Amino acid sequence: MSRVRSLLLGWMLAVLVPAASVADGPYAISPEEKAGAGQIQRAVEAGTQASVETLVGLVRHENPRVQTAALLGLLRLANAPLDFAAALDAAKGLKDSKQAFVAAAADVALIALDRQVPIAERRARLVKLTESREGRGPLRATDRATVPPPAECKEGYQRRMAAEALRAIGDASVLPALEAMADDSFGESGDSLDRKAGSGVAFHAWWAIRSQGLPEEEKLRVLAGALRHGEPFGSRWSDAACRLLAGAGEPAVPVLIPLARGEDRRSKLWALRTLRDFSTSQSARDVVIEVCAKDIESEDRLVRQSAAFTLRELADRKSVPVLARALAASPDPYVRERAAFTLGRIEDEGTLAPLKAALSDADWGVKTQAAAHLARRGFRDGEPVLLDALGEREGTAGSIAVGALEFIQDRERLAERLAALLRKQPGEEQLAARPRILLDEARNRILRQLATWDPEKLRPGAPALKPVLANHLRPDLVQAVLKKLGD
16 A cells, blocks of 8 residues: 555544544544545645645545545645645635544645735745644543543644645755654643544644654654653554664664663663664663663562563573572563573573573462473473473463474373373363463364474374373364374
């Protein structure tokens, strides 16, 4: 899908829905909206007078999301030498729409497309729309059941639409206003009822900044500033800012390092995530390890778990001492399990001792993760843990153990254990629904794994396995395993 169509579909899905609908999500895009997006895409790409006529026709569509997307398409053409008289007439008919986002788009189109007004004045009026109303406080999360007043909804949409228009007709003079929008989240995003009027404003502000051809160092500074308000792993505009910063390469590293070392949790997590992506930059990797060494011991659960996840993605030999300490001493089972997983991925002699020590961890997920990686590397120390973990139905231990079955070298004992787990036990029919479902899934998980094995690996276990497979509930899986066993 082209970038234009992606943008238009994104607006339809994530922006151009009433605030009251957001709580009901997810929301679908209809066939007529998909068709409209395709028409708008082609019209914008063509950039002709016929394009304007097509878009005007869609502005008069009965679907408000199609109407608004068409108005946005016209904004993209605002700098082209075209006649927008019909577009202005169509926009006038929507300025009093009951849908706040439609009315906001119409208001902005009436400014941006009016060639009778000097362009400097149009820019100034659009900049004015980007400014938030004085004294507006954040809308609280406890107010989510209350639809905000139409004027407040419309203000947020106007600010976003104005940023869109300034992408087309703005110049360097509008950058301060756009930068101010990128720094404005309308309060804490968790407290914002209409998030489209919060992080969404900033999202489109920095896109407008991006399109204005800033020098690289200024662009990086503005984009790094956009990370200050983004909720970690949950903000479209912070996610896109990270991608652009990562694409900038080494010049972005000095901008991100202070953010990674800072105390602000949001910007720290975004900066670490972006630095992690600079796989060719050892200086960036070193900073990530340094920061994560501290953060993995944080009292903040999200910070320490994010540090463990980041080190897992990095899988750098220099992080082995940090991971070994976390595996031995962290009170957080998630951190210990991530540390065991990462140490298992790093081919280094220094990882063996901490992995073997973790076999006695109190958490099944942690010790099974350690056992699985030891088995993959040819060590048998963890085989008893893996065999026991096969019977775990809750958590991740059972899945981890099944994934490491083929690395267990004691085939006879493995076959006996699998047969015991697959064999129906007295009283199973009396189990409650959830335990029965978990039991069936554990057995199916084992069968699915066995069905992928090389027959030569599986046949030594045939005498123990065949008798327990006849009455299994999944004949398709049973037949796949029996075929491997030679039947």
